[in-house]
Amino acid sequence: MAEPLIRFERVRLDYQGRNVLDELSLDIAEGEFVCLVGPSGCGKTTLLRLLAGLVAADAGQVLLRGQPVRKPTPEVAVVFQDYGRALLPWRTAAGNVSLALEAAGVPRVQREARIAALLAKVGLGCHAGKYPMQLSGGMQQRLQIARCLAQQPKVLLMDEPFGALDALTRQSLQDEALALVRETGATVLFVTHDLEEALYLGHRVVALQANPGRVAAEVEVRLPWPRAQLSTREHPEFLALRHRLYGLVQAH
Ligand SMILES: Nc1ncnc2c1ncn2[C@@H]1O[C@H](COP(=O)(O)OP(=O)(O)O)[C@@H](O)[C@H]1O
Ligand SMILES: [Mg+2]
Incomplete structure (x- = not known):
């Protein structure tokens, strides 16, 4: 197999002496859409923070293209659940x-066209002048996605x-996300507590178990x-996978 784009290698992470992740290993290939499920x-989230370079492993390593992740990079963008807090209200x-775009150093003369194209891509072409609080939840989440795509992750x-x-709204955003990913060729690690959403979106679903967190099972x-x-x-395959995944998640 070719070198994976992302590799979690026997990762351990403790918070204040409490072991949160242990011996967690996971490879993700370039272009893969991997969904992550598991109990609250x-x-x-900690796994995503490790890959985003926001927190460091206590043992093992997190590799991006074979290089250890040490700090945030524009190559890796994060879309948070809490769009209200992720956007600047003013x-x-x-x-x-x-x-x-400013953070990426895109010159002012190029920004306007890039902004228009990004907003159009997420269906917000007519809402460029609105403030987040004037947008519905689905529109705010689209805006957060547009902002992430701006850094061409x-x-x-x-x-x-x-x-x-x-x-x-959730279903249309699922389809928009799939279309955007196909268009950009991005590799995705998507956390959800909804097993059906995971099966609908992913090439692969990875189930984590708790205490300590590690990979419990995987479904292609x-x-x-x-x-x-x-x-x-x-x-029929969706229904069969759904049964299997429910069984696997319950077992842990
Ligand atoms: N900054 C932090 N300080 C201390 N404990 C944390 C911190 N962030 C997360 N935790 C703890 O680590 C565990 C895993 O958290 P998290 O990754 O957010 O889980 P999940 O996203 O699967 O619900 C939880 O027990 C949580 O309370
Ligand atoms: Mg979380």
Whole structure:
């Protein structure tokens, strides 16, 4: 197998003397969409923070293209569940996207066109001048995604990004996320507590167990692409995988 884009190698992490992750190993190939499920508190967010360079492992290592991750890099972007707090309330939609471009050193003359293209990509082309509080939850989450895409990340980390949205908005964002990922070729590590969402989106679903957090089980999702809300969820393989995954998660 080719060298994985991302490798967690026997990672251990303690918070204040408490062992949160231990002997956690996980490889992710370039272009893969991996969903991470597991009980609350098992260390899913911590795993993302390790890969984002926001926290360091106490043992083992986290590698990106074979290089240890030591600090945040624009190559890795994080979409948080809490879009309300991730966005700057005093900046418009355009201003929030601009922030990422400014941070990346994109010259002012290029920014306007890039902002318009990014907002259009997430369906916010007509809302450039609105402030976050004037946008619905789904629109705010789209805006956060546009801001992440502005840094042209190779890796997109998504931490229960659609958990706070209503079911219909959530489904359209799932499909938009799949389309964006296909278009950008990004590698995705997506945390969700929704097993069906994990199966719908992923090439692979990884289940973590708690105390200490480590990989408990993995499921390859061999469902046809592109995924479609009705036919994918009614596919016999989807139902079979759903049964298997529920069984695996309950067992831990
Ligand atoms: N900054 C922190 N300081 C101390 N403990 C933390 C910190 N962040 C997370 N934890 C603890 O580490 C464990 C894993 O947390 P987290 O990764 O957020 O879990 P998950 O995302 O799976 O719900 C939890 O027990 C949590 O309380
Ligand atoms: Mg979490």
